[in-house]
Amino acid sequence: MNxxxxxxxxxxxxxxxxxxxxxxxAAYRRAVRDCHPDAPHPDRDRLAAxxxxxRRLRAQLADRASAEHQRRSETRSADGCSIPVRVRLRTPAPTPDLRVGPVRHHPDPR
Structure with missing residues (x-):
């Protein structure tokens, strides 16, 4: 190792x-569980490593995903078939006000 x-x-x-x-x-979680300070034999140096x-692998994965996304978007625009689409979400029709006035008690007509 250098x-x-x-x-x-x-x-x-x-x-x-x-x-x-x-x-x-999964490997990260397993390793953290093994060397966590609350574990029976914690290894703080290994935890830091x-x-x-x-952190490095997640950054590499994010970079790869970003590069792949960039490559796909360049390919799409280079083909000349990229068509901008405007999406409008329809809002539901307003519901009528369902509040009711005071409820009157009518005695039983028996």
Whole structure:
């Protein structure tokens, strides 16, 4: 390991580099549970490494998603078939005022 280089986040969490977002989250939660300060044998150094690794992986996933979204939007506009659509949500018709005046008691006509 190089000094000054952060450890590989996949190695810290025990994952393959092609792990999905759900697998990353599950591994993170498992690792935090194992080294949490309330655990029987807490490991604060490992906890810090797990938190940093998860933060890096989440940032990478967000960057990948953003790049994919950008690529898709560029492809759509390059094809020339992007048509702007205006969506109007209809508001429901106003309901009539259903309040009733005072209720009068009518004695039983028996």
């Amino acid at each position: 000094i000054g280089q952060p450890p590989d986040p996949y190695t810290v969490l025990g994952l393959d580099p092609d792990a999905t977002a759900a697998e990353i989250t 797990v938190l940093a690794a998860y």
